[in-house]
Amino acid sequence: MELETQRLEESRDLLEDGPKPIPAPASCHKVKKWTLGVVSGAAFLVLCRYAGSLNLFSTSSAASVAMLSEENEEIVGKCAGSIPVEGAATPIQVVSAVWNVPGDEAEPVRALGSAISVPLTSRAYFGTTCSTAEYNPKEYFAQNLLGKQLMFTIDLSSAGCGCNAAFYLTSMAYVEKETDCKDYYCDAMSVCGVRCPEIDIMEANKHAFRSTLHDGISNQELPTGGFGGGGKGWMGPRDWSSEQYGPGARCIDTNNPFQVAARFPVDMYGKLAGMEVVLLQLSAQRNCELLVDISEYKDPKTGDDMLHLLGKTLEAGMTPIVSYWKSRTMTWLDGHGPDEVGSGLCEKSEDEEPECSDILGRQEVEFSFFSITDLVA
Numbered sequence: 001m002e003l004e005t006q007r008l009e010e011s012r013d014l015l016e017d018g019p020k021p022i023p024a025p026a027s028c029h030k031v032k033k034w035t036l037g038v039v040s041g042a043a044f045l046v047l048c049r050y051a052g053s054l055n056l057f058s059t060s061s062a063a064s065v066a067m068l069s070e071e072n073e074e075i076v077g078k079c080a081g082s083i084p085v086e087g088a089a090t091p092i093q094v095v096s097a098v099w100n101v102p103g104d105e106a107e108p109v110r111a112l113g114s115a116i117s118v119p120l121t122s123r124a125y126f127g128t129t130c131s132t133a134e135y136n137p138k139e140y141f142a143q144n145l146l147g148k149q150l151m152f153t154i155d156l157s158s159a160g161c162g163c164n165a166a167f168y169l170t171s172m173a174y175v176e177k178e179t180d181c182k183d184y185y186c187d188a189m190s191v192c193g194v195r196c197p198e199i200d201i202m203e204a205n206k207h208a209f210r211s212t213l214h215d216g217i218s219n220q221e222l223p224t225g226g227f228g229g230g231g232k233g234w235m236g237p238r239d240w241s242s243e244q245y246g247p248g249a250r251c252i253d254t255n256n257p258f259q260v261a262a263r264f265p266v267d268m269y270g271k272l273a274g275m276e277v278v279l280l281q282l283s284a285q286r287n288c289e290l291l292v293d294i295s296e297y298k299d300p301k302t303g304d305d306m307l308h309l310l311g312k313t314l315e316a317g318m319t320p321i322v323s324y325w326k327s328r329t330m331t332w333l334d335g336h337g338p339d340e341v342g343s344g345l346c347e348k349s350e351d352e353e354p355e356c357s358d359i360l361g362r363q364e365v366e367f368s369f370f371s372i373t374d375l376v377a
Contacts, residue, residue: 079130081111087372089143093130097123099181100325101191109322115368116322118165120356123185123323125172135183142173142317146272149373150201150320151261155366156254159205161346162330162354165365167260169199169318171216185321188214197313201262201277206247206254207346208334210237211262211277211292215310221300225277225292228345230337240290242344245279251288252279257366264314265375272311324365326354 080094100106100121107119116124126141152167159165168187175184181192188198197216202209208228227245229236244251252258258281267273274295280288297307328351336345357363 074132075135076132077108078132078135080109080116080124083111083116083370084114085126085370085372087148088141088370090128090141092141092370093127093139095125095127095130095135095139095183097125097181097183097185099183099192102180102193113368114370115366118322118324118365118367120163120324120326120363123321123325125183125185126320135178137173137175137184140173140184140319142171142319143372144315144317145169145264145372146270146311146315147264147266147375149261149263149371149375151259151369151371151373152367153257153259153369154202154204155257155368156204156206157256158356158358158362159324159365160355161205161207161334161350162328162352163205163326163356164203164324164330164333165205166200166321166323166325167202167367168321168323169201169314170321171196171313171316171318172321173317173319188216188219197310197318199275199310199314199318201275202260203333205330205334207242207344208236209240209245209279209290210333211275211294213275213294213297213307213310215297215299215306216313217306218299218301223294223297225294228334229332230335230340230345231331231348233338235337235340236332236335237292239292244288244290246344251286252281252290253284256281256283257368258282263375266311271308272314274307322367324356326356328352328354330354 107122109124179192186194186196198214200212210226212224227240263276277292279290334346
Protein backbone atom coordinates (compact mmCIF):
# COMPACT_ATOMS: atom_id res chain seq x y z
CA MET A 1 0.00 0.00 0.00
CA GLU A 2 2.91 2.31 0.81
CA LEU A 3 4.35 1.67 -2.64
CA GLU A 4 1.13 2.45 -4.51
CA THR A 5 0.65 5.64 -2.51
CA GLN A 6 4.11 6.63 -3.75
CA ARG A 7 3.07 5.82 -7.34
CA LEU A 8 -0.08 7.93 -7.08
CA GLU A 9 1.95 10.78 -5.64
CA GLU A 10 4.34 10.30 -8.56
CA SER A 11 1.50 10.86 -11.02
CA ARG A 12 0.48 14.02 -9.20
CA ASP A 13 4.09 15.19 -9.18
CA LEU A 14 4.13 15.15 -12.97
CA LEU A 15 1.28 17.67 -12.90
CA GLU A 16 2.06 19.54 -9.69
CA ASP A 17 2.90 22.81 -11.35
CA GLY A 18 -0.23 22.77 -13.50
CA PRO A 19 -0.23 23.32 -17.25
CA LYS A 20 2.97 24.77 -18.61
CA PRO A 21 2.94 28.08 -20.53
CA ILE A 22 1.53 27.85 -24.02
CA PRO A 23 4.37 27.13 -26.45
CA ALA A 24 5.25 29.62 -29.14
CA PRO A 25 3.73 28.77 -32.52
CA ALA A 26 7.10 27.76 -33.94
CA SER A 27 7.31 24.98 -31.37
CA CYS A 28 3.71 23.82 -31.59
CA HIS A 29 3.45 20.25 -32.85
CA LYS A 30 -0.02 20.75 -34.28
CA VAL A 31 -0.83 23.80 -36.36
CA LYS A 32 -3.56 25.09 -38.64
CA LYS A 33 -2.24 27.70 -41.03
CA TRP A 34 -4.55 30.40 -42.31
CA THR A 35 -3.91 32.73 -45.25
CA LEU A 36 -5.29 36.25 -44.90
CA GLY A 37 -5.82 38.50 -47.94
CA VAL A 38 -5.07 42.09 -46.92
CA VAL A 39 -5.30 45.57 -48.42
CA SER A 40 -1.95 46.68 -47.04
CA GLY A 41 0.74 44.66 -45.31
CA ALA A 42 0.42 40.95 -44.55
CA ALA A 43 -0.82 38.92 -41.62
CA PHE A 44 -1.16 35.30 -40.66
CA LEU A 45 -2.87 33.42 -37.86
CA VAL A 46 -1.49 30.28 -36.23
CA LEU A 47 -3.82 28.11 -34.22
CA CYS A 48 -2.07 25.83 -31.71
CA ARG A 49 -5.07 23.66 -31.05
CA TYR A 50 -3.38 21.40 -28.55
CA ALA A 51 -2.19 24.42 -26.59
CA GLY A 52 -5.77 25.62 -26.31
CA SER A 53 -5.15 29.20 -27.41
CA LEU A 54 -4.87 31.45 -30.44
CA ASN A 55 -1.68 33.34 -31.20
CA LEU A 56 -1.89 36.17 -33.71
CA PHE A 57 1.23 37.48 -35.37
CA SER A 58 1.08 40.30 -37.88
CA THR A 59 3.70 41.92 -40.08
CA SER A 60 1.51 45.02 -40.19
CA SER A 61 -0.31 46.85 -37.42
CA ALA A 62 -3.28 47.35 -39.69
CA ALA A 63 -4.74 44.71 -41.96
CA SER A 64 -8.00 44.52 -43.76
CA VAL A 65 -9.21 40.96 -44.26
CA ALA A 66 -10.60 40.17 -47.69
CA MET A 67 -10.19 36.42 -47.75
CA LEU A 68 -9.75 33.50 -45.36
CA SER A 69 -8.73 30.02 -46.47
CA GLU A 70 -7.60 26.94 -44.52
CA GLU A 71 -4.73 24.69 -45.51
CA ASN A 72 -4.15 21.10 -44.46
CA GLU A 73 -3.50 20.30 -40.82
CA GLU A 74 -0.18 18.78 -39.84
CA ILE A 75 1.29 17.37 -36.63
CA VAL A 76 5.00 18.06 -36.93
CA GLY A 77 7.18 15.30 -35.50
CA LYS A 78 4.35 12.80 -35.03
CA CYS A 79 5.70 10.22 -37.49
CA ALA A 80 9.26 9.34 -36.47
CA GLY A 81 9.79 6.68 -39.13
CA SER A 82 9.74 2.90 -39.27
CA ILE A 83 11.73 0.15 -37.55
CA PRO A 84 12.07 -3.55 -38.30
CA VAL A 85 10.43 -5.86 -35.75
CA GLU A 86 11.08 -9.52 -36.43
CA GLY A 87 7.85 -11.54 -36.16
CA ALA A 88 5.48 -8.57 -36.16
CA ALA A 89 2.30 -9.04 -38.16
CA THR A 90 2.89 -5.72 -39.94
CA PRO A 91 5.78 -3.25 -40.43
CA ILE A 92 6.11 -0.97 -37.40
CA GLN A 93 5.74 2.80 -37.59
CA VAL A 94 6.97 4.84 -34.61
CA VAL A 95 4.32 7.35 -33.50
CA SER A 96 5.55 10.19 -31.26
CA ALA A 97 3.38 11.68 -28.53
CA VAL A 98 2.67 15.42 -28.55
CA TRP A 99 2.25 15.72 -24.78
CA ASN A 100 4.30 14.05 -22.05
CA VAL A 101 1.46 14.92 -19.67
CA PRO A 102 -1.31 17.46 -20.36
CA GLY A 103 0.31 20.88 -20.67
CA ASP A 104 3.88 19.53 -20.85
CA GLU A 105 5.07 19.27 -24.44
CA ALA A 106 6.88 16.02 -25.29
CA GLU A 107 10.13 15.84 -27.21
CA PRO A 108 9.78 13.93 -30.51
CA VAL A 109 11.51 10.55 -30.68
CA ARG A 110 13.71 9.39 -33.56
CA ALA A 111 13.66 6.11 -35.46
CA LEU A 112 17.24 5.28 -36.41
CA GLY A 113 17.61 2.03 -38.37
CA SER A 114 16.62 -0.72 -35.94
CA ALA A 115 16.51 1.63 -32.94
CA ILE A 116 14.23 4.17 -31.29
CA SER A 117 16.08 7.06 -29.65
CA VAL A 118 13.89 8.39 -26.83
CA PRO A 119 14.80 11.84 -25.44
CA LEU A 120 13.93 12.84 -21.89
CA THR A 121 10.23 13.77 -21.45
CA SER A 122 9.10 11.88 -24.52
CA ARG A 123 6.88 8.90 -25.33
CA ALA A 124 6.15 6.92 -28.48
CA TYR A 125 3.83 4.14 -29.63
CA PHE A 126 4.15 1.22 -32.02
CA GLY A 127 1.88 1.75 -35.02
CA THR A 128 0.88 -0.04 -38.19
CA THR A 129 0.52 3.24 -40.08
CA CYS A 130 1.21 6.89 -39.33
CA SER A 131 -0.15 10.03 -40.92
CA THR A 132 0.68 13.59 -39.94
CA ALA A 133 -3.01 14.37 -39.48
CA GLU A 134 -5.11 13.72 -36.36
CA TYR A 135 -4.16 10.86 -34.06
CA ASN A 136 -6.28 7.78 -34.67
CA PRO A 137 -6.32 4.67 -32.42
CA LYS A 138 -6.69 2.53 -35.54
CA GLU A 139 -3.09 3.45 -36.37
CA TYR A 140 -1.74 1.62 -33.32
CA PHE A 141 -0.15 -1.81 -33.45
CA ALA A 142 -1.98 -4.32 -31.23
CA GLN A 143 -0.82 -7.90 -31.83
CA ASN A 144 -1.85 -10.87 -29.67
CA LEU A 145 1.20 -11.72 -27.53
CA LEU A 146 -0.20 -14.77 -25.73
CA GLY A 147 2.31 -17.61 -26.04
CA LYS A 148 4.90 -15.18 -27.40
CA GLN A 149 8.20 -13.64 -26.40
CA LEU A 150 8.85 -9.93 -27.02
CA MET A 151 12.54 -9.07 -26.90
CA PHE A 152 14.56 -5.86 -27.26
CA THR A 153 17.91 -4.28 -26.40
CA ILE A 154 18.07 -1.28 -24.06
CA ASP A 155 20.85 1.23 -23.44
CA LEU A 156 20.38 2.83 -19.99
CA SER A 157 23.78 4.50 -19.77
CA SER A 158 22.17 7.96 -19.43
CA ALA A 159 19.52 6.96 -16.87
CA GLY A 160 20.78 7.70 -13.37
CA CYS A 161 18.92 8.21 -10.10
CA GLY A 162 15.52 9.86 -10.54
CA CYS A 163 15.18 8.76 -14.19
CA ASN A 164 12.78 6.17 -15.64
CA ALA A 165 13.12 4.43 -19.01
CA ALA A 166 9.99 2.38 -19.64
CA PHE A 167 8.79 -0.24 -22.09
CA TYR A 168 5.19 -1.29 -21.52
CA LEU A 169 1.90 -2.34 -23.09
CA THR A 170 -1.55 -0.76 -22.78
CA SER A 171 -4.96 -1.08 -24.44
CA MET A 172 -4.82 2.35 -26.09
CA ALA A 173 -5.75 0.95 -29.51
CA TYR A 174 -9.30 0.50 -28.19
CA VAL A 175 -9.80 3.92 -26.58
CA GLU A 176 -12.79 5.51 -28.28
CA LYS A 177 -12.48 9.14 -27.17
CA GLU A 178 -9.54 11.49 -27.46
CA THR A 179 -7.71 11.66 -24.12
CA ASP A 180 -6.22 14.73 -22.43
CA CYS A 181 -2.96 14.11 -24.31
CA LYS A 182 -4.88 14.22 -27.62
CA ASP A 183 -3.50 10.90 -28.87
CA TYR A 184 -5.80 8.31 -27.20
CA TYR A 185 -3.06 7.38 -24.73
CA CYS A 186 -4.20 5.50 -21.62
CA ASP A 187 -2.43 3.77 -18.75
CA ALA A 188 -3.04 2.36 -15.28
CA MET A 189 -2.29 5.69 -13.55
CA SER A 190 -4.66 7.73 -15.76
CA VAL A 191 -1.87 10.21 -16.57
CA CYS A 192 -3.82 11.56 -19.56
CA GLY A 193 -7.29 11.16 -18.05
CA VAL A 194 -8.16 7.59 -19.05
CA ARG A 195 -7.31 4.45 -17.09
CA CYS A 196 -6.75 1.10 -18.78
CA PRO A 197 -4.88 -2.20 -18.30
CA GLU A 198 -1.10 -1.90 -18.40
CA ILE A 199 1.76 -4.40 -18.47
CA ASP A 200 5.03 -2.84 -17.37
CA ILE A 201 7.71 -5.02 -18.89
CA MET A 202 10.36 -2.57 -17.77
CA GLU A 203 10.60 0.57 -15.68
CA ALA A 204 14.29 1.06 -15.08
CA ASN A 205 17.43 3.09 -14.71
CA LYS A 206 21.05 2.12 -14.11
CA HIS A 207 20.32 1.28 -10.46
CA ALA A 208 16.87 -0.33 -10.49
CA PHE A 209 14.54 -2.44 -12.62
CA ARG A 210 10.89 -3.28 -12.13
CA SER A 211 8.16 -5.28 -13.91
CA THR A 212 4.50 -4.92 -12.88
CA LEU A 213 1.03 -6.06 -13.95
CA HIS A 214 -1.93 -3.63 -13.77
CA ASP A 215 -5.51 -4.71 -14.41
CA GLY A 216 -6.57 -1.10 -14.98
CA ILE A 217 -9.11 -1.28 -12.16
CA SER A 218 -7.17 -1.07 -8.90
CA ASN A 219 -3.62 0.01 -8.11
CA GLN A 220 -3.44 -1.86 -4.81
CA GLU A 221 -1.28 -4.92 -4.12
CA LEU A 222 0.00 -5.23 -7.66
CA PRO A 223 2.22 -8.19 -8.61
CA THR A 224 5.72 -6.88 -9.21
CA GLY A 225 9.31 -8.04 -9.38
CA GLY A 226 12.86 -6.87 -10.00
CA PHE A 227 15.22 -4.83 -7.87
CA GLY A 228 14.83 -1.43 -6.23
CA GLY A 229 12.50 0.93 -4.45
CA GLY A 230 12.33 1.78 -0.81
CA GLY A 231 11.97 4.35 1.90
CA LYS A 232 11.36 4.71 5.58
CA GLY A 233 9.81 1.45 6.76
CA TRP A 234 9.35 -0.27 3.40
CA MET A 235 11.17 -1.91 0.50
CA GLY A 236 10.30 -2.76 -3.09
CA PRO A 237 11.17 -6.06 -4.78
CA ARG A 238 14.58 -7.56 -4.10
CA ASP A 239 14.78 -10.45 -6.57
CA TRP A 240 18.39 -9.46 -7.28
CA SER A 241 21.17 -7.39 -5.73
CA SER A 242 23.35 -4.51 -6.91
CA GLU A 243 26.12 -7.07 -7.43
CA GLN A 244 23.93 -8.66 -10.11
CA TYR A 245 22.30 -5.53 -11.62
CA GLY A 246 23.75 -2.03 -11.79
CA PRO A 247 26.78 -0.06 -12.98
CA GLY A 248 29.70 -2.50 -13.13
CA ALA A 249 27.59 -5.44 -11.89
CA ARG A 250 28.82 -8.95 -12.63
CA CYS A 251 25.64 -10.09 -14.45
CA ILE A 252 23.95 -7.02 -15.96
CA ASP A 253 26.34 -4.07 -16.18
CA THR A 254 23.96 -1.19 -16.87
CA ASN A 255 26.75 1.01 -18.20
CA ASN A 256 26.38 -1.07 -21.37
CA PRO A 257 23.38 -2.21 -23.45
CA PHE A 258 21.60 -5.40 -22.43
CA GLN A 259 18.66 -7.52 -23.60
CA VAL A 260 15.18 -7.78 -22.09
CA ALA A 261 12.87 -10.65 -23.04
CA ALA A 262 9.22 -10.61 -21.89
CA ARG A 263 7.46 -13.96 -22.10
CA PHE A 264 3.74 -14.62 -21.83
CA PRO A 265 3.31 -18.40 -21.40
CA VAL A 266 -0.11 -20.07 -21.53
CA ASP A 267 -1.48 -23.04 -19.61
CA MET A 268 -3.01 -26.21 -21.06
CA TYR A 269 -6.24 -24.30 -21.71
CA GLY A 270 -4.55 -21.52 -23.63
CA LYS A 271 -4.94 -18.99 -20.81
CA LEU A 272 -2.23 -16.61 -19.62
CA ALA A 273 -0.10 -18.40 -17.02
CA GLY A 274 1.98 -15.39 -16.02
CA MET A 275 4.73 -13.08 -17.19
CA GLU A 276 8.43 -13.85 -17.19
CA VAL A 277 10.96 -11.09 -17.81
CA VAL A 278 14.52 -12.22 -18.48
CA LEU A 279 17.56 -9.93 -18.53
CA LEU A 280 20.77 -10.99 -20.24
CA GLN A 281 23.83 -9.26 -21.65
CA LEU A 282 24.83 -11.03 -24.83
CA SER A 283 27.70 -8.67 -25.68
CA ALA A 284 29.47 -9.46 -22.41
CA GLN A 285 29.23 -13.23 -23.03
CA ARG A 286 28.34 -13.74 -19.39
CA ASN A 287 26.82 -17.05 -18.40
CA CYS A 288 24.09 -15.54 -16.24
CA GLU A 289 20.65 -14.02 -16.56
CA LEU A 290 18.18 -12.35 -14.20
CA LEU A 291 14.54 -13.36 -13.97
CA VAL A 292 11.25 -11.79 -12.88
CA ASP A 293 8.54 -14.45 -12.63
CA ILE A 294 4.96 -13.32 -11.96
CA SER A 295 2.59 -16.29 -11.96
CA GLU A 296 -0.27 -15.11 -9.74
CA TYR A 297 -2.48 -12.02 -9.73
CA LYS A 298 -5.63 -11.90 -7.62
CA ASP A 299 -7.90 -9.02 -6.70
CA PRO A 300 -7.03 -8.11 -3.08
CA LYS A 301 -10.70 -7.58 -2.17
CA THR A 302 -12.58 -10.27 -4.10
CA GLY A 303 -9.89 -12.85 -4.74
CA ASP A 304 -10.83 -12.90 -8.43
CA ASP A 305 -8.20 -14.17 -10.87
CA MET A 306 -6.97 -10.96 -12.50
CA LEU A 307 -4.30 -12.84 -14.44
CA HIS A 308 -7.04 -14.49 -16.49
CA LEU A 309 -8.68 -11.11 -17.10
CA LEU A 310 -5.40 -9.53 -18.15
CA GLY A 311 -4.78 -12.49 -20.44
CA LYS A 312 -7.95 -11.68 -22.36
CA THR A 313 -6.74 -8.11 -22.75
CA LEU A 314 -3.37 -9.35 -23.99
CA GLU A 315 -5.08 -11.69 -26.44
CA ALA A 316 -7.14 -8.82 -27.86
CA GLY A 317 -3.90 -6.97 -28.55
CA MET A 318 -1.96 -4.37 -26.56
CA THR A 319 0.20 -1.55 -27.92
CA PRO A 320 3.93 -1.37 -27.08
CA ILE A 321 5.03 2.01 -25.70
CA VAL A 322 8.45 3.50 -24.93
CA SER A 323 9.06 6.51 -22.70
CA TYR A 324 11.76 8.36 -20.78
CA TRP A 325 11.03 10.74 -17.91
CA LYS A 326 12.36 11.99 -14.59
CA SER A 327 10.99 12.94 -11.19
CA ARG A 328 12.18 14.20 -7.84
CA THR A 329 10.18 11.43 -6.15
CA MET A 330 11.44 8.31 -7.94
CA THR A 331 12.33 6.44 -4.73
CA TRP A 332 9.40 4.08 -5.36
CA LEU A 333 11.58 2.72 -8.20
CA ASP A 334 15.21 3.23 -7.18
CA GLY A 335 15.25 4.16 -3.49
CA HIS A 336 16.84 2.03 -0.78
CA GLY A 337 15.07 0.64 2.24
CA PRO A 338 16.03 0.69 5.92
CA ASP A 339 19.61 -0.42 6.60
CA GLU A 340 20.44 -0.42 2.86
CA VAL A 341 22.66 2.65 2.68
CA GLY A 342 25.46 1.93 0.21
CA SER A 343 23.51 -0.89 -1.43
CA GLY A 344 23.83 0.60 -4.92
CA LEU A 345 20.32 2.03 -4.81
CA CYS A 346 19.58 5.76 -4.72
CA GLU A 347 19.39 8.28 -1.93
CA LYS A 348 16.36 10.55 -1.75
CA SER A 349 18.69 13.52 -2.26
CA GLU A 350 19.96 11.98 -5.50
CA ASP A 351 16.42 11.54 -6.82
CA GLU A 352 15.69 15.17 -6.00
CA GLU A 353 18.35 16.14 -8.57
CA PRO A 354 17.92 13.54 -11.35
CA GLU A 355 20.92 12.76 -13.53
CA CYS A 356 19.45 11.71 -16.88
CA SER A 357 22.32 12.28 -19.32
CA ASP A 358 25.34 10.24 -20.40
CA ILE A 359 29.00 11.31 -20.28
CA LEU A 360 28.49 13.25 -23.52
CA GLY A 361 25.52 15.13 -22.09
CA ARG A 362 22.89 13.32 -24.19
CA GLN A 363 19.57 13.03 -22.39
CA GLU A 364 18.14 10.01 -24.15
CA VAL A 365 17.83 6.25 -23.96
CA GLU A 366 17.82 3.83 -26.88
CA PHE A 367 15.61 0.79 -27.52
CA SER A 368 16.64 -1.44 -30.42
CA PHE A 369 16.59 -4.86 -32.12
CA PHE A 370 12.97 -5.76 -31.42
CA SER A 371 11.59 -9.23 -32.08
CA ILE A 372 8.42 -11.24 -31.44
CA THR A 373 8.75 -15.02 -31.44
CA ASP A 374 6.67 -18.03 -30.43
CA LEU A 375 7.44 -19.66 -27.10
CA VAL A 376 8.54 -23.26 -27.37
CA ALA A 377 6.05 -25.53 -25.59
